[in-house]
Amino acid sequence: MAEDSSRSAVVVSGVPLYPYRVGWVPKTQSDFGGGGAYPEVHLAQFPQDAGRRVTEAEIVQRKVSIMSHQINEFGHAVKPGDHLARYMPADGLEKPSDEATEALAQDTERALAAILGKRAGQSQLARAEASARASDKFVRYIPDPNAPGYNPAIKERVVRIVEKAVDPLEPSKFKKRKAPAPNLEEPTPLLRPPPKKLTPAERESWNIPPSISNWINPAGHTLPLEMRIQADRRNMQEVTVNPKFAGFSEALYVAERVAREELKLKQDLLKQKAQEAEKEREQKLRDLAAKARQEKNLLLAARAAQRRDDDNEIKQEVKDSPTRHQ
Numbered sequence: 001m002a003e004d005s006s007r008s009a010v011v012v013s014g015v016p017l018y019p020y021r022v023g024w025v026p027k028t029q030s031d032f033g034g035g036g037a038y039p040e041v042h043l044a045q046f047p048q049d050a051g052r053r054v055t056e057a058e059i060v061q062r063k064v065s066i067m068s069h070q071i072n073e074f075g076h077a078v079k080p081g082d083h084l085a086r087y088m089p090a091d092g093l094e095k096p097s098d099e100a101t102e103a104l105a106q107d108t109e110r111a112l113a114a115i116l117g118k119r120a121g122q123s124q125l126a127r128a129e130a131s132a133r134a135s136d137k138f139v140r141y142i143p144d145p146n147a148p149g150y151n152p153a154i155k156e157r158v159v160r161i162v163e164k165a166v167d168p169l170e171p172s173k174f175k176k177r178k179a180p181a182p183n184l185e186e187p188t189p190l191l192r193p194p195p196k197k198l199t200p201a202e203r204e205s206w207n208i209p210p211s212i213s214n215w216i217n218p219a220g221h222t223l224p225l226e227m228r229i230q231a232d233r234r235n236m237q238e239v240t241v242n243p244k245f246a247g248f249s250e251a252l253y254v255a256e257r258v259a260r261e262e263l264k265l266k267q268d269l270l271k272q273k274a275q276e277a278e279k280e281r282e283q284k285l286r287d288l289a290a291k292a293r294q295e296k297n298l299l300l301a302a303r304a305a306q307r308r309d310d311d312n313e314i315k316q317e318v319k320d321s322p323t324r325h326q
Helices: 004-014 056-061 096-132 202-206 225-232 244-325
Strands: 061-068 071-075 135-139 157-161
Touching: none
Parallel strands: none
Antiparallel strands: 061 071, 135 157
8 A cells, every 4th residue: 555655656756756757867966856966867867957058048037035944946037127226326316515525535535645754755765865866076196105005006096984874773882780679788607607617527427429320321421330330329239148148159169169079089099000000011021021021031041951962973973984984
């Protein structure tokens, strides 16, 4: 039922539904229904006449009227004489009164007098400058030959003496100072104790070192380390040393001494073993030498015995040889 009513409303308004707008073109402002253009209609559309070109004839022939809902309407034709009362009031065509004419004449006279006075002041200034030039003095003199820049071709010179021009914007040469007011009353005497000489301890306690940063040095000065340290009052702090440091140092000393003793004992044992090995090696060498000498002696003795046996045999043969010949 609702669908039928909407279709009937659509038919009355003349705007078909969304799927049925092929070939349909909006022709009047009522077709837009107070909204914008239809994107599915690929034609130039001007809802509320936005963007439509208006000719000069239409601009002249139409009058702008603002509706209550702030929409411009160009429906009313312009009639001759509609804007006459706005731009040309009824009293605009009347002749001015005598008082207005007199006031206008006086204003004009004052304006002309101001312009003429300005020109007269300029002419007076020019005349004053001309009179100042007329009062200038000319002095003729003979230059000194010993002066620098002397030209022997020029015997005489003429100097023009003029008054120095005053700069109106030049600052004052003399500064106006306000003199202090005189003290009419005697100052109240202040009773102070006599100055006391400070002791070194008091002077040290009153010594405030300068605050020097340990991180920032924009000027790049090289300052001693004590000046940087004294700013945080480290010399006023009480430093307590843990007694365990002494025990730790003593333990390190004892451990070092024991290690040295063990190392010395180890070195002595190694040295003793090396000496014993050297003695054994020397004894072996002696035994080998004695054995070699003994073998040599035995060999020599065997050779001597063999030689003696050979000699005895030769002698025996010699003895037996004469008996054989006989």
